[in-house]
Amino acid sequence: MEILSPSPPPSPRPLLRCGGRREQHHGEAWVHVAVGRSPEKTLGLLRWALRRFGCGRIALLHVHQPSPVIPTLLGKIPAAQATEELVLSHRESEKEEMNKMLHTYLAFCHRAQVQTRLLVTENDQIHYGILSLVDQYRITKLVMGSTPDNYFKLKYGKESLMASNAPAFCQIWFVWRGRHIWTREASAATDNAAPVQYRDDVITTKRIRFSSYNNNTGPVLDEGYLAREALTTVDLNQGIVSDYDRSNDYEANHFNSLSMSDWQDDTESALNSTFWSDSSVHIDTLQLYSKEVLARNARQVMMEAHRSRKEAFAELMKRKETESKAASAFAKIKDSDSAKKHEMKMREELEVVLVATRKQHEDLIKNKERAVSGLDSSKRRLAILDAHAEKIKLRIDEFSEELEVIQSSIESLCQKKLKMQNFREFTMSDMQSATCNFSESFKIWSQGRGCVYKGEIMNRTVMIYKLLCHSIESVRQFQQEVYILSKVRHPHLVTLVGACPEALCFAYEYLPNGTLHDRLFSRCNSRHLPWKIRARIVSEISDALLFLHSCKPQMIVHGNLKLENILLDTECHCKIADFGVSWLFTDDMKDYPSGGSELKGSFPYADPEYKRSKVLTPKSDVYYFGIVILQLLTGKQEPAGLAGEVRRAMSCGKLSSVLDPTAGQWSMEVAGRLAELGLRCSEDSSRDRPDLTHETVRELEQLHLMREERAPSSFLCPIMQEIMHDPQVCADGVTYEGWAIRERMETGQGTAPLNNLKLEQLNLTPNHALRFAIQDWLRHPR
Structure with a gap:
């Protein structure tokens, strides 16, 4: 420890920079400690910093790392998939937890009587956030946590990145469990930092104070923290730090309180008492001396007094240095004794552990012997089972041959039966x-x-x-x-x-419920069709048309689809009749696809494209399908002008005004999607009509199962945004509709649909739990 002489205080130094501001730090630099979410590790770092630096100015540096996932009732989901309200709520809870944690650290520093600041930032990578704060606030002293392995190998960790990327003016101490591991030295100085010698002198000055004198001992040096308390006001949400002192700085150095003028006053008073006390007796003698002689004698006396004072102070300093060394020696002896006791205790514990380890080793040997004997027994049993398996395999082969004979007989009988019945x-x-x-x-x-x-x-x-x-x-x-x-x-x-x-x-075959035309428009029929059954009939018609258009080797075009050719069974499931017959008629009869002589000349139901080309195509069936959809929606028998009326109602937002009231209270989402499909299918040009695909059929099948409320987001495929019927878990951990993710993989895109990251493998795993939940949700009564 350097001992300071009672010389005048040093000249003023430039203001130190800390926290982005220039302040009068009285020569003491800020020590920045990187604090984390673990109170145990962070408090250990703070204790080490207080022991190591012994300063009263510590800045807490924290990087808030938002969580990439959001917890929900169905598990954790990525933040990008969660709703904005859920993400905001989770972020608020994270900030509250951060505030509580930081207030704990501030309370610890306040109890240690140190002035505290807080620098908070937010970043997805902690080391990047620390580097940005170091560069922004020109941090020269930084203490952060580490692991013992980093002392030998610094390649991949946060410490390696900090050591290699931190500015040259920043010195970093890495600490693990209250022990210093290693130091990354600073290789340059900042423009706003005070000189090193000045900082050390000021720190040494503030850490020394003298205790009072007693009768037995002289002045003794006492090392301790400054008697200075700082109250720190922190706004954790804004990252703004403000502080003020609760008491003025107290200079602990006893000799700094003594000025040169005091010594001169004491000396002059002594001289006056010596030379002038008896003025009445020696007045004549004193007159013999000139003023010059008296002044010279006075200066000599002053010099002697000053030299004596210096010698006394040097002797005092030597004594205190000797006492300090003696105290340090006693402390080392005490530490050596405690280390010896600790070593003896550790040795006893190691002996107990060694005995237990030997016992465990013996037990393992015994278990190994038992396992070897069990393995031999299992091998013998396995040989017996192999022999039985060979016998069973021979019997299975015999049974397989008999089964093939039986199956061939069954197939022949079935074919004969089909020929007789079908x-x-x-x-x-x-x-x-x-x-x-x-x-x-x-x-x-x-x-x-x-x-x-x-x-x-x-x-x-x-x-x-x-x-x-x-x-x-x-x-x-x-x-x-x-x-x-x-x-x-x-x-x-x-x-x-x-x-x-x-x-x-x-x-x-005969269907007892008659045609769809009779069910909708017959006056004597009091049983009306609900809108859910009508939506189901639309999906069944689309499925049947897609089957006819996909027949091999020859495609079948119905050519005469209308309400009269759609029959209903006992459960109101529809079956299409009169399919494939249009190819049998002559050209004269093909001019009347509606089939009624009463419509001859007007053709309000005929496909406009067919009128021009005289060629039946699958798009003709699509046109008739659109007209049937609009008739089911509106309950109107005449198809002439029906598409225009529905289109005008939709453009005005009054679709409900044209819906058939006998179908009950329509779901507007279902009605809107059916109306949109019906208008697209009934376009005059075949090029504007959509193709019937499996995706279209699946969408129509979902309409009559659709609830009034929206499906949960977890039931929707992230690619199609539709309810999944075959949920499959991909390598990225997300569940998709089976056919959608397979189609993406077949096109050569081996990346995740949500983040375009490369998939490690292309295998899919069925999500049975989610599939059962979706089926239960669809079956639940509305």
Whole structure:
């Protein structure tokens, strides 16, 4: 320790910079401590800093790192996927926790009687935030936590980045569990920092104070913290620091309080008492001396007194230095004794641990012997099981051969049964007997292409569709179409039971609920169709049309889709009739796709594109499908001008004014999506009409299952933003719709859809729990 002489105080120095401001620091620089979220580690850093620097000015430096995930009831989700309210709430809670933590550190510093500042910033990377604060506030002294491995190897950690990227003027001490690990020395000085020698002198001056004198000992040096208390006011949200002193600085150096004038006054008073005390006796003698001699004698006396004072002070300093060394020696002896006791205690503990380790080693050897014996026994059992497995495998092979024979027999029987039940060719007499010679009483309805009768064949009720003779191009073509239609099977297509080429008749299955036209517009029918059933019928029609357009090897175009050709079963599921028949008619009959002679000349229901090209295409079925959707929405029978009326209502935001009230209270979201699809499908130009795809069918299937409330966000596919039916977990941990993520992977995009990061592997895992939750949500009554 350097001992200072009672010389005059040093000349004023430049103001030190701390926290972005210039202040009078009285020669003592700020020590910045990087504090974290762990109170145990942070308080250890603060204790070490107080022991190491012994200063009364400590700045706490904290980097707030926002959490990248947000906790919810369904688990943690990325912040980008959470709602703004949820993110703000979580950020507020994070700030409250940070404030509580920082107030704990400030209270600790206040109890230690040190002046405290706080520098707070926010950054995703902690070391980048610390570097920005070091550069912004020109920090020259920084204490931060570390690990013991960093003393030997600094490659990947936060400490390595700080050591390599910190400015040259910053000196960094790395501490682990209250022990100094290593120091990154500063290689340059800042423009606003005080000279090193000046800082050391000031720190030494403020850390020395003298204790009072007593009868037995002289003045003794006492090291301790300054008697200075600072109250720090911190706004943690704004990162602004303001401070003020609760008491004025107290200079602990006893000799600084003594000035040269005091010594001169004492000396002059002594001289006066010596030379002038007896003026009445020696007045004559004193007159013999000149003023010059008296002045010279006085100066000599003053010099002698000054020299004596210096010698006394030097002797005092030597004595105090000796006492300090003696106290240090006693402290080292005490530390050595305590270290010896600690070593003996550690040795006893190590002996106990060694005994326990030996016992564990013996137990492990015994367990190993038991395990080896168990392994030998398991090997013997495994050999026996292998022999049994070989026998079982031989029996399985025998049973497999027998099973193949049985399956082939079953397949042959099934084929025979299908040939007997699925389709049959009838004679003219069968048709006449089934319909009482095509009696008018058995007729269901008439069309331009023929008539439909109800009949009984083979104890089964059927619908017999008899075509007009002049409308068929050839009987051979009729037989070819019958052969093709007999192979077509779909849940929403009327099943073809048989046909009679001689009478040009088709025999279909009979549906008791009649046609969709009768159910909507029949006056005697009091049972109205709810809007949910209508939405389901739309999805079933789209599924059947997509099946017809995808038939192999020949695509089937219905060409005459209307409400009269859509039949309902007992549960109001629809089945389309009269499909594939339009190819049989002559060109004259094709000009009337609506099938009614009463519409001849106006064609309000005919496809405008077909009127121009005379060619039936899948887009013709799309046009008729759009008209059917609009009729189901509005409940209006006449299709003429229906699309324009619905379009005007939607443009004015009054779609509910044209909806059929007999369907109940429509869901406006479902009605809006159906109306939009119906208008797109009923466009005059085929190029403006959409194609029927599997995605369109899936969307329509979801409409009648849609709730009034919106689905939870976790049920929606991040790619399609639709309810998932096959949730699959990708390598990035996010669940997607199965077909959507597979399609993305098949196109060669091996990156995550949300952040475009490279996926480690392309395997998908079914999310059964989420799929069951979605199904339960869809089945729940509204």
